[in-house]
Amino acid sequence: MTEKIVRTRFAPSPTGPLHIGGVRSALFSWLLARHHGGKFVLRIEDTDQKRFVEGSIDLITDALSWLGIDYDEGPGKDGGYGPYIQSERLPLYQKWAQWLLDNDKAYRCFCTSERLEQVNKEKEARKEPPGYDRFCRNLSKDEIEKNLAEGKPHVIRLKAPLEGQTIGHDLIRGEVIFDNHTIQDAVLLKSDGYPTYHLAHVIDDHFMEISHVTRANEWLPSLPLHLLLWEAFGWEKPLYAHLPVLLNPNGKGKLSKRHSGFSEDGKKVLVLAKEFKDAGYLPEAVVNFLCNIGWNFGDEREIFDIQEAIERFDIGAVNPANSAFPIEKLDWINGIYMREKLSANELAKRLRPILEEAGLEVNVDRLLKITPLVQTRLKVLTDVVAMAGFFFHETFTPPTVEMLIPKKLDKDGTRKLLEASHKHYLAIAEPEFLTPALMNIGTTLVSDLGLNNSQVFGVLRVAVTGQSISTPTFETMEILGKSESLKRIQIAIDLLK
RNA sequence: GGCCCCAUCGUCUAGCGGUCAGGACAUCACCCUUUCAAGGUGAAUACACGAGUUCGAAUCUCGUUGGGGUCACCA
Structure with missing residues (x-):
């Protein structure tokens, strides 16, 4: 067993976009395979025709690739164990279902869904647990032949043992014991000829030589x-x-697709992989974040790169307890990645498409200049649009009068302040229109006018950027340049007249 | 309801018979400070409960309670 190659798999159903819980399962499975230098397989479990959603497979593979969870085998990537889409493996399931029939491990059941419902209703009335009553388990050969001859639809059910125990071993929680009489004669092959999950996964995991489920x-x-x-x-x-x-973040019920887009305590709860991407989170931050739920890196470290995680990952050390989704930690981790793990240049590269998607024309030189200014201020990539989007606007949108006037200052005072600023800044030679000099003048204004930093710098900020939350004032003015800065200050002065 | 799983700060977690029960996020306070951040310092907060076992239990056993999952021709 130990010398066997480790092969793990992620086996989602193509029923829609990939859920973050699915991503977590995929990640841990992937980590397990990578840790052992094994193979990670992607298998699509599309045995329920009714729930199939067109395009799901692409959504799943896109999400995995965004996160860097690569698979060695899967749809479109044959590793000798394919096909990797269950609907393409139907004959295999049918063959082995027949084998179970031939070996008295399973039986044909002709019960209609109406009868099944009826049985459960009666059981409920008697306060018995629901379940199939094994009506067809002991059908005679003649009855079976007769039903078959009549072309009655039927399923194939497992002939579960009526007594004894089945002991399972789970890598995370140890031995789990079940009494056989509680096990159902589950349907293995449906009347449409498709297998249920139960049958399909066993057959596939066997023939795909999966070592760890x-x-x-x-x-x-x-x-x-x-x-x-x-x-x-x-x-x-x-x-x-x-x-x-x-x-769910509040610990109530499992995080599910149903909650997608729903908010809790005024915060939107993200659940689909794509929502994390759209919200401006970095894939490496999302992965790091997910690693910390149910698994602990050790050394009291929570920030680590994926290579380090692979080296240390141990499926047996996974915490067996369910956990509330600690979404607020993602903001923190994402911030760390943006300001400490990414260089300004790398960050700029990620910011560019976001600004462009917001309809802005990005001047790369300017972007490179403002990136360091936003680096410690962004929570998610998409914040850049609100914070620094004005740098790329064709036309300047002036602030309102209310925005311009700071606390403890009136309209006149504000205008005088701006007029004084305009005069001082006008006096600076173009090449000296740099942050240190601008800052100097700012402090001079503070003492000349008997105001405080916050008032003076704040008014200038609003005048120059048109918004109250922005990149730092003087750096912003430097990037904007002398004439543009003065123009905007003049606009503000006019507004206050 | 039956069955199964789980139980340490609000949350994510470390701990595997002897610890001042550690870290992180969030929170609060202070410092720094041009808004907003970031950064620094500090504070507060947990072993669900009850019995055992033991010289000694967060750690082992049982029970209670609580939470979660599952009981489909869905996965």
């Missing part, structure tokens, strides 16, 4: 069923690891 915790209750299946086939079982579930 990592999946979300909601699968733990069906683990015994899967174990029974492995035993029925007589195949060597993979190791299982059930990852803890991501709960």
